[in-house]
Amino acid sequence: MALAHEPIEYKGKLVEFPVENPAEKDIPLEEIHQHLARPSTPRTRRLKENCRWKHTAAGEFVDEGVKAGIERMRLITEAHKKSVGKPYVIRRALGLDHILRNCTVLLMADELIVGYHAENPKWIPMFPELSYMQIQDYLQSKYAPEPADEAREIADYWKPYTLQAACEPYFTKEELKEAYHPALIEAPNFANGFNSIVPPYETVLEDGLLQRIALAEQHIKAAREKLADLPWNADRLELTDKIDNWQAMIIADKAVIAWARRHARLCRIVAEHFETDPQRKEELLMIADICQRVPAEPSRGLRDAMQAKWFTYLICHAIERYASGYAQLEDKLLWPYYKASVIDKTFQPMTHADAVELFECERLKVSNHGAGKSRQYREIFPGANDLFILSIGGLNRYGEDNCTDCTDAILEAARNVRTAEPSIVFRWHPKCRLKTKRLVFECIRDGLGFPSIKHHAINAAQMLWLGRFSKNNNGATPEEAQEWANVLCMSPGLVGRRKTQKTRSEGGSSLFTEKILEITLFDGYDWSYANDQYGPHTGDPRDFKTFEELWEAYRKQIQHFISLAIRAKDISRKMEGRLLQMPFVSSIDDGCMEYGLDAMVLSEQPNPWQNPQCNIVALNSLVAIKKLIYDEKKYTMDQLIAATEEVPICQDTGVAVIFLELGQDVRIEGGYLYDAINAGVARGYTGGYLRKSMVYPPVDGKNSGDNTPAIIHTRIVPGEHLTITIAPKGGGSENMSAVGMLTPAAGYEGVKKFVVEAVKKAGPNPCPPIVVGVGIGGNFEKCALLAKESLLRPLGQPHPREEIAALEKEILEAINCLGIGPQGFGGRVTALAVHIEIFARHIASFPVAVNIQCHAARHKSVTL
Amino acid sequence: MAYCKECRSFFPIPEDADDFEPSKGDCVREEQDDKGKYWRAKPVMGDNDASKCPGFIKRIGG
Numbered sequence: 001m002a003l004a005h006e007p008i009e010y011k012g013k014l015v016e017f018p019v020e021n022p023a024e025k026d027i028p029l030e031e032i033h034q035h036l037a038r039p040s041t042p043r044t045r046r047l048k049e050n051c052r053w054k055h056t057a058a059g060e061f062v063d064e065g066v067k068a069g070i071e072r073m074r075l076i077t078e079a080h081k082k083s084v085g086k087p088y089v090i091r092r093a094l095g096l097d098h099i100l101r102n103c104t105v106l107l108m109a110d111e112l113i114v115g116y117h118a119e120n121p122k123w124i125p126m127f128p129e130l131s132y133m134q135i136q137d138y139l140q141s142k143y144a145p146e147p148a149d150e151a152r153e154i155a156d157y158w159k160p161y162t163l164q165a166a167c168e169p170y171f172t173k174e175e176l177k178e179a180y181h182p183a184l185i186e187a188p189n190f191a192n193g194f195n196s197i198v199p200p201y202e203t204v205l206e207d208g209l210l211q212r213i214a215l216a217e218q219h220i221k222a223a224r225e226k227l228a229d230l231p232w233n234a235d236r237l238e239l240t241d242k243i244d245n246w247q248a249m250i251i252a253d254k255a256v257i258a259w260a261r262r263h264a265r266l267c268r269i270v271a272e273h274f275e276t277d278p279q280r281k282e283e284l285l286m287i288a289d290i291c292q293r294v295p296a297e298p299s300r301g302l303r304d305a306m307q308a309k310w311f312t313y314l315i316c317h318a319i320e321r322y323a324s325g326y327a328q329l330e331d332k333l334l335w336p337y338y339k340a341s342v343i344d345k346t347f348q349p350m351t352h353a354d355a356v357e358l359f360e361c362e363r364l365k366v367s368n369h370g371a372g373k374s375r376q377y378r379e380i381f382p383g384a385n386d387l388f389i390l391s392i393g394g395l396n397r398y399g400e401d402n403c404t405d406c407t408d409a410i411l412e413a414a415r416n417v418r419t420a421e422p423s424i425v426f427r428w429h430p431k432c433r434l435k436t437k438r439l440v441f442e443c444i445r446d447g448l449g450f451p452s453i454k455h456h457a458i459n460a461a462q463m464l465w466l467g468r469f470s471k472n473n474n475g476a477t478p479e480e481a482q483e484w485a486n487v488l489c490m491s492p493g494l495v496g497r498r499k500t501q502k503t504r505s506e507g508g509s510s511l512f513t514e515k516i517l518e519i520t521l522f523d524g525y526d527w528s529y530a531n532d533q534y535g536p537h538t539g540d541p542r543d544f545k546t547f548e549e550l551w552e553a554y555r556k557q558i559q560h561f562i563s564l565a566i567r568a569k570d571i572s573r574k575m576e577g578r579l580l581q582m583p584f585v586s587s588i589d590d591g592c593m594e595y596g597l598d599a600m601v602l603s604e605q606p607n608p609w610q611n612p613q614c615n616i617v618a619l620n621s622l623v624a625i626k627k628l629i630y631d632e633k634k635y636t637m638d639q640l641i642a643a644t645e646e647v648p649i650c651q652d653t654g655v656a657v658i659f660l661e662l663g664q665d666v667r668i669e670g671g672y673l674y675d676a677i678n679a680g681v682a683r684g685y686t687g688g689y690l691r692k693s694m695v696y697p698p699v700d701g702k703n704s705g706d707n708t709p710a711i712i713h714t715r716i717v718p719g720e721h722l723t724i725t726i727a728p729k730g731g732g733s734e735n736m737s738a739v740g741m742l743t744p745a746a747g748y749e750g751v752k753k754f755v756v757e758a759v760k761k762a763g764p765n766p767c768p769p770i771v772v773g774v775g776i777g778g779n780f781e782k783c784a785l786l787a788k789e790s791l792l793r794p795l796g797q798p799h800p801r802e803e804i805a806a807l808e809k810e811i812l813e814a815i816n817c818l819g820i821g822p823q824g825f826g827g828r829v830t831a832l833a834v835h836i837e838i839f840a841r842h843i844a845s846f847p848v849a850v851n852i853q854c855h856a857a858r859h860k861s862v863t864l
Numbered sequence: 865m866a867y868c869k870e871c872r873s874f875f876p877i878p879e880d881a882d883d884f885e886p887s888k889g890d891c892v893r894e895e896q897d898d899k900g901k902y903w904r905a906k907p908v909m910g911d912n913d914a915s916k917c918p919g920f921i922k923r924i925g926g
Contacts, residue, residue, distance in 0.1 A: 050899040050900045051899070052897075052899050064898075065897070065898075101883050101907070102906075102907055103906075104904050104905065104906045105904070105905050105906075106902055106903070106904050106905075107902060107903045107904075107905075108900070108901075108902045109900045109901045109902060110900075119904070119906075121897070121899070121902055122897065122899075254882065257882060258881075258882035258883045261881065261882055261883075262883065262890075262905065262907075265875075265877075265878075265881065265890060265905070266890065266892060266903060266905040269875050269890065269892050269905070270892070270894075270903050273875075273892075274892075274894055274903065
């Protein structure tokens with residue numbers, strides 16, 4: 001049922017929190033999400049039902065049919081081969097031109113905003129010019145572009161020309177090893193292809209690209225005249241680079257206009273030759289008219305602005321180059337067009353409800369969008385197709401409330417259509433109007449998970465302060481500092497006609513301070529993940545006499561990794577300026593246009609953002625170490641390090657299962673053997689701080705408090721030795737065990753089917769990847785014991801009988817085709833091994849037992 | 865031999881278009897997947913050999 005907070009007393013008043021819609025009280029929680037979803041029109045309801053989501057879970061795309069397309073990689077390769085010898089910025093422009101003039105353009109049913117970035121609405125484009133590792137990642141996956149041979153050939157072609165290949169020579173092998181570790185710093189963008197940008201949408205909407213082309217032409221004309229001035233001055237040589245940059249901008253802008261107009265033509269052809277619904281036909285002709293005009297011309301109404309913004313987004317984030325994010329101050333950007341259409345009704349007249357529908361359509365376009373991120377990034381952003389965050393609210397450049405009815409339309413659309421993307425940042429300021437703040441909190445109350453709320457004034461002050469360090473003394477002005485938006489999830493950046501962030505190497509990255517603290521405790525050695533030396537040698541903390549020595553070691557480690565991260569960013573940026581220019585982005589930035597510089601080169605507003613992640617873990621740990629080891633001396637550093645190394649990897653440390661092999665010549669003296677074993681188990685579980693799991697009586701009993709009794713299996717063997725094997729067994733995997741009395745005719749196929757079914761039924765419950773123990777033969781209890789004993793065999797060691805070893809292999813393959821994957825998140829590794837033990841059976845019986853062991857398959861033997 | 869320009873899916877690019885080239889056209893096809901209908905346009909030259917194109921449908925009349 002819907003949850004409402006209990007009334008609370010505040011300043012003598014009782015504040016109640018009633019559910020706004022009383023009907024929600026009777027709706028089960030698992031249904032509340034869909035209940036609250038109410039797309040405002042039949043169109044947006046259909047668009048949501050038919051959305052081609054690109055969500056990921058555990059690194060895999062969730063929906064069927066999502067894969068990488070080959071078209072973009074093919075077209076950019078053709079252009080690269082054809083443009084040899086030309087200035088690199090021109091080659092980049094010609095690459096974009098070739099893509100946009102030859103790519104497939106798509107139109108989906110019902111949509112009001114058109115444009116996609118691949119040849120199929122379920123596919124995503126590839127960027128072979130960025131990182132060869134990322135392309136290899138796709139080629140090896142089930143999402144590989146087809147034809148596979150051609151994709152491999154393209155990847156091979158690009159390898160020497162990639163940003164990654166350009167940057168790697170400036171690092172040693174050791175440094176690259178450290179930089180590519182997934183948990184110390186965010187890997188360099190030249191390795192993972194990850195990127196972020198704040199497109200200067202304002203110039204596209206306000207000027208239109210034809211005006212940008214005219215500006216570039218004027219600059220070229222003036223530069224040529226200056227080149228010809230007498231007498232010659234060698235200082236003017238830099239004009240040649242500028243002319244190339246302006247020329248590249250013109251090529252890029254013309255290509256974008258032609259591409260948008262291809263959409264116009266497609267809409268018109270579909271309206272005139274395919275569509276039978278007269279109302280949709282009219283809509284398509286309207287969209288055709290819009291795409292013919294924008295982004296070539298300035299936007300005049302809200303439909304123009306939304307379409308021009310979407311085209312610009314696709315080029316900046318998904319076609320010229322990949323970039324995550326949906327950075328914009330959307331209500332400020334669109335307010336003039338909302339006003340023209342909804343309030344003044346001077347162009348594309350519409351109601352507020354029409355505007356809300358348009359914003360719902362925008363959200364569904366974003367939900368349909370897919371990013372060709374590397375597997376690592378698909379894993380760390382589970383549930384989403386990418387990071388999409390737009391900003392609203394706060395103050396405008398004049399210090400007035402920026403909230404308008406346009407802000408409300410954006411929030412209403414988010415609340416109505418209930419999609420995870422794009423997320424929203426609300427820039428909090430006391431001046432913001434109450435009506436809009438109420439909508440913000442209604443979105444949060446309804447469980448959207450956004451808007452996140454950021455402090456307008458603090459971030460504006462930060463923009464202003466950072467602007468003081470501008471390389472060309474042209475950082476944020478007080479007015480510009482008010483207009484910031486989140487670049488991705490956390491870092492603010494300027495929006496507007498210039499000074500926005502154009503690439504992630506200009507701002508944004510991460511540092512994992514808790515992992516760095518962990519390796520500091522081991523003199524820079526990463527024992528828990530990579531089992532190798534990753535940081536500098538900063539000493540064995542067991543030799544440190546004071547907390548300050550530990551702090552100094554940690555400081556050196558942090559300095560080492562932050563320098564590596566920022567050096568990688570700076571070298572990326574240098575190389576981006578050499579071979580990954582962005583002429584379209586340059587063309588829409590007033591600064592790049594004015595100076596004739598590429599967007600990868602010009603930096604006006606500094607953004608030193610470097611996310612130190614998991615600081616709380618690191619700081620809490622340091623506080624605890626200072627207090628408990630150095631101040632109160634309750635523990636020693638020896639104890640901390642021993643505990644860190646020996647901590648169990650799961651809270652369920654299991655039942656103590658003991659296998660005894662007792663030589664028939666052995667005589668036990670001084671007490672009962674089983675008592676000694678139980679005493680040992682009690683000591684181990686108590687002294688080692690392992691969880692005690694045994695209860696007695698079994699139905700309604702109490703915990704024994706020391707994990708006894710152990711379960712002991714004894715076998716009398718020849719000789720005078722006693723071998724004790726301990727195999728702790730967790731409850732989660734044990735619960736998934738099965739015994740079946742098959743018919744003798746079931747044969748190998750019957751065994752395979754029974755085992756695979758048991759694993760399939762178990763699903764994620766036994767914490768895969770698992771080891772599967774199988775007992776075949778004997779009787780009811782014997783086959784179960786065989787299954788358990790088989791788990792003691794060294795991992796993956798095949799059964800000595802050839803036919804049983806073959807059966808083990810066959811069952812393992814079948815299990816790994818189930819797709820359960822590690823921890824049940826999907827994937828190809830559900831089981832690590834299948835071990836079978838066999839015994840003779842009765843002619844009328846065919847017992848088979850399955851005993852599943854989680855991935856923490858540990859056992860230890862000692863012979864006395 | 866069948867040519868792209870003879871196909872029902874071929875729509876010549878108007879002379880005043882930014883991407884106009886003589887004999888160039890848009891191959892416009894209606895497609896359907898489990899999420900619904902969509903239309904795709906891809907530039908082709910009218911003189912391209914279409915005899916192996918699975919989507920080729922000869923235009924009747926002009």
